[in-house]
Amino acid sequence: MSHFLKNALEGYRPYVPGEQPPDGEDWVKLNTNESPLPPSPKVIEAIKAATDESLRLYPSPTAAPARKAIGEHFGLDADQVALGNGADELIEMCFRAFAGAGDRVAYSTPTYPLLDPLCRVHEVVASTHPTAEEWTWSPEFVDDPAPLKFLINPNSPTGTHHGRMTVERVLGRSRGVVVLDEAYVDFAPESQLGLIGKHPNLLILRTMSKSYALAGMRIGFAFGHPELIAALDAVKDSYNLNRLAIVAAMAAINDDEHHRKIVQHVVSERAWLEDQLSEDGFEHSPSAANFAFVKPPRGASAAAVADALRERRVLIRHYDREPIAGWFRITIGTRRQHERLLEALKEIL
Numbered sequence: 001m002s003h004f005l006k007n008a009l010e011g012y013r014p015y016v017p018g019e020q021p022p023d024g025e026d027w028v029k030l031n032t033n034e035s036p037l038p039p040s041p042k043v044i045e046a047i048k049a050a051t052d053e054s055l056r057l058y059p060s061p062t063a064a065p066a067r068k069a070i071g072e073h074f075g076l077d078a079d080q081v082a083l084g085n086g087a088d089e090l091i092e093m094c095f096r097a098f099a100g101a102g103d104r105v106a107y108s109t110p111t112y113p114l115l116d117p118l119c120r121v122h123e124v125v126a127s128t129h130p131t132a133e134e135w136t137w138s139p140e141f142v143d144d145p146a147p148l149k150f151l152i153n154p155n156s157p158t159g160t161h162h163g164r165m166t167v168e169r170v171l172g173r174s175r176g177v178v179v180l181d182e183a184y185v186d187f188a189p190e191s192q193l194g195l196i197g198k199h200p201n202l203l204i205l206r207t208m209s210k211s212y213a214l215a216g217m218r219i220g221f222a223f224g225h226p227e228l229i230a231a232l233d234a235v236k237d238s239y240n241l242n243r244l245a246i247v248a249a250m251a252a253i254n255d256d257e258h259h260r261k262i263v264q265h266v267v268s269e270r271a272w273l274e275d276q277l278s279e280d281g282f283e284h285s286p287s288a289a290n291f292a293f294v295k296p297p298r299g300a301s302a303a304a305v306a307d308a309l310r311e312r313r314v315l316i317r318h319y320d321r322e323p324i325a326g327w328f329r330i331t332i333g334t335r336r337q338h339e340r341l342l343e344a345l346k347e348i349l
């Protein structure tokens with residue numbers, strides 16, 4: 001890496017996104033938790049209609065029309081909503097706004113691997129807490145008084161979902177801002193949206209990358225007390241959502257039927273795939289997200305299996321570090337993709 005990189009980044013390991021093979025190639029791509037179904041046709045229409053000469057003008061700096069539409073959809077005021085270039089940008093904005101150099105940022109591990117590099121970049125201390133039994137939050141994590149704490153719920157890659165009482169317990173016992181990342185919540189039994197308004201230290205993050213099939217548009221949103229939202233806005237890039245993302249967000253939020261269709265597909269295919277893999281001897285951890293978290297039968301090396309799948313043009317995520325060494329995260333796809341995956345696994349195992 002460049003010797004110009006700041007000293008604080010000595011030994012830095014950047015976040016490595018999952019492999020994106022070139023468009024149009026016939027891969028069974030189950031490695032990055034995208035939607036297996038396409039976005040709403042109304043979103044495509046809205047993007048096409050907005051692709052005109054107005055693109056020479058900057059977009060609304062606050063993405064105001066999308067904030068209003070998303071707020072109305074969820075029964076919130078526009079000043080309780082912030083928008084980001086994906087939930088990733090909102091996560092980064094939380095670091096900018098709430099954690100100074102040398103501060104602690106708390107999260108439970110294993111979890112979303114973006115948090116470690118962000119701690120390095122922002123020169124904060126990662127206050128990490130290994131999960132307790134069955135990937136649950138440890139008492140030390142719940143009680144950590146860090147000024148910024150992330151709850152990834154459902155978690156990636158374990159798929160674990162904590163219920164209302166547990167989340168409220170963390171909120172009550174935390175001293176700083178608690179960011180509840182609900183990127184996968186539409187596939188889970190319940191969301192904690194109802195806690196907005198009750199806890200001034202709570203921010204909830206959502207994304208249109210999963211259940212709205214818009215990973216390529218980069219749209220995330222945050223809900224919280226107007227003061228927390230104002231703090232995020234104060235540190236954001238000036239025009240963080242482009243014109244096409246703004247119209248796409250509005251069209252997507254207004255097409256409930258399409259959204260429901262994607263969620264129902266994923267939830268029922270998740271059950272089917274988990275059953276099939278269990279029959280084939282895989283261990284699985286119950287997942288409330290758009291992926292299955294599974295471990296091959298005894299004796300199989302996860303890296304070797306993932307490599308052999310890749311040779312057959314099937315991409316999944318595998319892990320080689322404890323406590324999840326040997327586990328796979330498999331994005332829920334279409335039935336055809338699952339059949340190809342299962343056939344390939346049978347050959348390999």
Ligand SMILES: Cc1ncc(COP(=O)(O)O)c(C=O)c1O
Nearest residue numbers: 086087088112156183207209220
């Ligand atoms: C827990 C979690 N949060 C946030 C994101 C990022 O979402 P976005 O695509 O909106 O940046 C992901 C992406 O996979 C994720 O797993």
